[in-house]
Amino acid sequence: MTVVTDTLQTHGGLTEEESPSLPEGGAMFSIGLTGDGADMFSRAVWGRVGDVRFVLVSLDLDPAPQVSTAELGDACVEVPADTDCVGQQRAELAERARAEAAREFESVLSRAIATLEKGV
Numbered sequence: 001m002t003v004v005t006d007t008l009q010t011h012g013g014l015t016e017e018e019s020p021s022l023p024e025g026g027a028m029f030s031i032g033l034t035g036d037g038a039d040m041f042s043r044a045v046w047g048r049v050g051d052v053r054f055v056l057v058s059l060d061l062d063p064a065p066q067v068s069t070a071e072l073g074d075a076c077v078e079v080p081a082d083t084d085c086v087g088q089q090r091a092e093l094a095e096r097a098r099a100e101a102a103r104e105f106e107s108v109l110s111r112a113i114a115t116l117e118k119g120v
Contacts, residue, residue, distance in 0.1 A: 003033055010035035021110040023047045041098065043105050049116035056112060058105050 003010045012033035019028055026047025033040045039062060046055045076085035 008036050008038060010038060010040075012040075017043070019045065019106060019109060021106060021113050023049055023113060041101070043102070045105075045109055049113060050119070052116055054112065054116065056105075056109055058101065060101060 001012060001014065003012070010033040012031060012035075014029060014031045017028040017030055022028060022045060026045060028043070028045040030041065030043040032042075041060045042058060044055065044057045046053070048054070071089070075089045
């Protein structure tokens with residue numbers, strides 16, 4: 001999808017996600033946008049536990065971790081100027097960062113649902 005806000009144009013995608021913690025009738029999605037030097041990744045979930053409706057949102061305005069020259073040199077030692085290797089290393093680090101963020105989001109969601117179910 002393409003999103004245009006004023007003069008900023010970004011491209012990305014919207015993905016429906018699932019969670020074992022999500023109560024029946026709830027939903028979760030993630031969205032990633034990139035373009036013109038701006039990157040954003042967000043995850044949102046909503047649902048209902050008893051009489052309480054809830055929304056949990058995470059927003060990361062810099063989802064791609066920075067890779068040091070030393071790390072790239074170690075990973076791409078055979079051909080240091082290999083742009084495929086550099087791009088692959090950045091993509092792998094970004095994927096690991098997204099996976100860690102997803103685990104952290106799931107942990108917060110799980111604890112929040114458990115607290116709501118206890119009626120606290």
